Amino acid sequence: xxxxxxxxxxxxxxxxxxxxxxxxxxxxxxxxxxxxxxxxxxxxxxxxxxxxxxxxxxxxxxxxxxxxxxxxxxxxxxxxxxxxxxxxxxxxxxxxxxxxxxxxxxxxxxxxxxxxxxxxxxxxxxxxxxxxxxxxxxxxxxxxxxxxxxxxxxxxxxxxxxxxxxxxxxxxxxxxxxxxxxxxxxxxxxxxxxxxxxxxxxxxxxxxxxxxxxxxxxxxxxxxxxxxxxxxxxxxxxxxxxxxxxxxxxxxxxxxxxxxxxxxxxxxxxxx
Amino acid sequence: xxxxxxxxxxxxxxxxxxxxxxxxxxxxxxxxxxxxxxxxxxxxxxxxxxxxxxxxxxxxxxxxxxxxxxxxxxxxxxxxxxxxxxxxxxxxxxxxxxx
Numbered sequence: 001x002x003x004x005x006x007x008x009x010x011x012x013x014x015x016x017x018x019x020x021x022x023x024x025x026x027x028x029x030x031x032x033x034x035x036x037x038x039x040x041x042x043x044x045x046x047x048x049x050x051x052x053x054x055x056x057x058x059x060x061x062x063x064x065x066x067x068x069x070x071x072x073x074x075x076x077x078x079x080x081x082x083x084x085x086x087x088x089x090x091x092x093x094x095x096x097x098x099x100x101x102x103x104x105x106x107x108x109x110x111x112x113x114x115x116x117x118x119x120x121x122x123x124x125x126x127x128x129x130x131x132x133x134x135x136x137x138x139x140x141x142x143x144x145x146x147x148x149x150x151x152x153x154x155x156x157x158x159x160x161x162x163x164x165x166x167x168x169x170x171x172x173x174x175x176x177x178x179x180x181x182x183x184x185x186x187x188x189x190x191x192x193x194x195x196x197x198x199x200x201x202x203x204x205x206x207x208x209x210x211x212x213x214x215x216x217x218x219x220x221x222x223x224x225x226x227x228x229x230x231x232x233x234x235x236x237x238x239x240x241x242x243x244x245x246x247x248x249x250x251x252x253x254x255x256x257x258x259x260x261x262x263x264x265x266x267x268x269x270x271x272x
Numbered sequence: 273x274x275x276x277x278x279x280x281x282x283x284x285x286x287x288x289x290x291x292x293x294x295x296x297x298x299x300x301x302x303x304x305x306x307x308x309x310x311x312x313x314x315x316x317x318x319x320x321x322x323x324x325x326x327x328x329x330x331x332x333x334x335x336x337x338x339x340x341x342x343x344x345x346x347x348x349x350x351x352x353x354x355x356x357x358x359x360x361x362x363x364x365x366x367x368x369x370x371x
Binding site: 115 | 327
């Protein structure tokens, strides 16, 4: 029961956060917390098989699928806050609260009777118990499930399939198109510049620098620009210049010679 | 362990999921809220299985999970197809049948 009282507030908070948070990826992560907590609650309630299935199927497969589609659709697609129907949001929250109150009132008013517990049903272990029931009483439902899974797999393949409407361009055509773009619109025919690799940062959010020291827009992914997470390199340039001038000054003081001719001085010192 | 707190939690999670379906505009988040509702009903099923002392409730929860997995696969494929044609995952943009 302690497990329940620890997990229940976390689950409710995460579920509320999932609805309230704006970014879809954050919603998915909060949903993962709810699902893992649910798995623990299954384990507490003598259902070790469902505990494993919950973690493998839900947090393992389903949530990964969600994240996968989120990445395909674009992480930068945040929810719009514009209401299409006026007052729909408040009405929805109100309806949900009324529904919850109704359900909870119904549950608390009902006398459920004594808890039998699963000790007797789980004598041979939970998994053999579930299996013997699944392959005798529920065998037809189990068979139908296989048809459902095959249909789902086929449906996903049909829906995700994209017809090729134009013939695939050959390598020759690709090159010709690139050179045409270069002559007509001045688009560089070579590959795009890679994100900058400096002594200070080599991550993909650091743009490459053009010869004049400004950041190259082409070297940064479109998604990062949309999310506004591109690193500002103008500060780095100032630091670099400061370090360079410091180094020059150090060189001068250590060599002790006149600036501009440290090599000569060193040769002298070696001779003596 | 009385089953009532578990059932109350299940009801709460279901209501939160229903609220999310009504409030959110992003189709993927709406889908996640539906998953939350399915999970909440699973919790009620497992609780009733323990309360009545047989494993039928757990079997039902297992079938709900199978159906939910199949539903997610097809649903996400549909969302992908809609996104490909409209460049948007918002449920408000797929309103062509209205006109």
